[in-house]
Amino acid sequence: MKILYFYQYYSTPKGSWGTRVHEFAREWVKQGHQVQVVSSIYSKSDLKAEKFIEHQNFEGVDVTVINVRIDNKQPFLKRIFTFIAYAVCSIWYALTAKADLVIASSGPITVGIPGLVARYLRRKKLVFEARDLWPEGAIELGLIKNPLLKKIAYALESRCYKASSLVVALSEGMRKDIQRRFSKVKVIDVTNAANIPLFSTPAPFDGKGQIEPKKYLIYTGNIGEVNNSLWILEAAKILKSAGNTEYKILMVGEGQQREFIEQQILKLNLDNLMIWGLMPKHKLVGLIQNAVVSLVPLKGTPVLDTSSPNKFFESLSAGVPVVQTTQGWMKDYLKKHRVGFTLNPDDPNSLVDFILSLKEREKDLTEMGDRAKTLAAKEFSTEFLAQKMLNGLLEAAR
Numbered sequence: 421m422k423i424l425y426f427y428q429y430y431s432t433p434k435g436s437w438g439t440r441v442h443e444f445a446r447e448w449v450k451q452g453h454q455v456q457v458v459s460s461i462y463s464k465s466d467l468k469a470e471k472f473i474e475h476q477n478f479e480g481v482d483v484t485v486i487n488v489r490i491d492n493k494q495p496f497l498k499r500i501f502t503f504i505a506y507a508v509c510s511i512w513y514a515l516t517a518k519a520d521l522v523i524a525s526s527g528p529i530t531v532g533i534p535g536l537v538a539r540y541l542r543r544k545k546l547v548f549e550a551r552d553l554w555p556e557g558a559i560e561l562g563l564i565k566n567p568l569l570k571k572i573a574y575a576l577e578s579r580c581y582k583a584s585s586l587v588v589a590l591s592e593g594m595r596k597d598i599q600r601r602f603s604k605v606k607v608i609d610v611t612n613a614a615n616i617p618l619f620s621t622p623a624p625f626d627g628k629g630q631i632e633p634k635k636y637l638i639y640t641g642n643i644g645e646v647n648n649s650l651w652i653l654e655a656a657k658i659l660k661s662a663g664n665t666e667y668k669i670l671m672v673g674e675g676q677q678r679e680f681i682e683q684q685i686l687k688l689n690l691d692n693l694m695i696w697g698l699m700p701k702h703k704l705v706g707l708i709q710n711a712v713v714s715l716v717p718l719k720g721t722p723v724l725d726t727s728s729p730n731k732f733f734e735s736l737s738a739g740v741p742v743v744q745t746t747q748g749w750m751k752d753y754l755k756k757h758r759v760g761f762t763l764n765p766d767d768p769n770s771l772v773d774f775i776l777s778l779k780e781r782e783k784d785l786t787e788m789g790d791r792a793k794t795l796a797a798k799e800f801s802t803e804f805l806a807q808k809m810l811n812g813l814l815e816a817a818r
Contacts, residue, residue, distance in 0.1 A: 424519035425457040426534050428506055431465030432478050436698040438730040440612050447806035449480035456482045458513050460506045463491040492642055492675055503530040510534035521545045521817045527554035529573055532580035539583045545817050548584040550594055557723040581605050585816040593726030593748040610809045612730050613802040614737035623706035636668040638711035640731050643675030648717040653681050654768035656693035665692035667775050672696045708738045716744040720765035737796035741788040759792040
């Protein structure tokens with residue numbers, strides 16, 4: 421089968437972003453399928469291009485790179501422009517690329533445009549992959565306020581779902597939400613995978629002389645409003661003022677709030693909070709494995725309860741308990757399997773109290789980590805989830 425995959429954020433493990441599409445496509449190629457991914461340049465991925473259009477190959481996966489750069493630090497309107505520019509350029513491949521089946525992976529919802537072109541002008545089978553509930557999330561977070569833009573975005577979302585032979589949601593919460601609103605659409609959930617060999621194999625630890633194993637909490641990913649990064653900052657400030665800095669917090673990543681947080685660290689001399697820049701996955705593993713817990717905070721808003729962040733799966737596969745703040749499927753999962761904790765996203769004192777209790781939780785945390793690693797190997801392996809999605813694709817193609 422020839423699969424044409426529209427996804428703006430392609431990355432391999434050499435980048436600092438999720439590798440779901442790379443890992444899945446690589447597994448499908450091993451089984452004899454052909455995969456062409458049409459992507460753009462994301463600041464956290466390892467893709468680079470000198471020409472406007474370049475064709476590259478990663479472990480058998482044919483990647484068409486459209487040299488449109490996307491960065492979370494860009495102003496919102498500029499990001500909208502990059503989304504539209506990518507969608508418009510991708511239409512050429514929707515019209516010309518050989519394919520038995522087309523996948524459009526959102527967000528943003530504009531990725532659905534080339535998918536719809538392939539569906540209606542070439543009568544190709546369309547599979548829509550919902551990575552988050554776009555545009556609902558952007559509207560709920562106040563990023564899209566214009567009534568006309570809201571109407572257009574919802575109409576595009578509705579058409580993407582209704583035109584698809586299959587919708588693949590990245591979490592159980594997303595699947596239920598989509599099924600509730602579009603009862604006639606076939607929806608399955610295939611969570612993000614974790615590179616089990618990478619994250620489960622002991623890796624070198626480099627604390628740069630600033631942190632010691634099991635004496636720090638780690639956060640990896642985007643440093644911004646959606647990720648509730650100021651919640652971490654406020655907790656660090658409270659702990660510092662109380663004179664308790666036994667456990668440090670390490671943030672690894674980039675984002676719109678990084679500069680502000682770094683200014684606060686210098687201004688208030690917060691020696692219990694550090695920010696390190698982006699790191700390739702393979703260099704990040706040792707830091708995750710040696711953390712006492714992994715932080716996965718998000719703003720307290722209903723649409724984010726359905727989120728499926730990569731760091732959640734990677735942390736569990738590294739044998740590290742997760743501390744998160746949503747009220748959806750992640751909360752239920754951690755409670756059911758006893759591999760983490762849920763705190764209040766609106767109250768940094770909940771994180772403060774948790775950090776103050778770490779010393780007496782050492783035995784429980786070790787047991788949680790062991791359970792997490794075993795569980796992740798069973799439920800979040802790339803091979804298992806790639807096959808689950810492929811089975812859905814094959815059925816849709818028929």
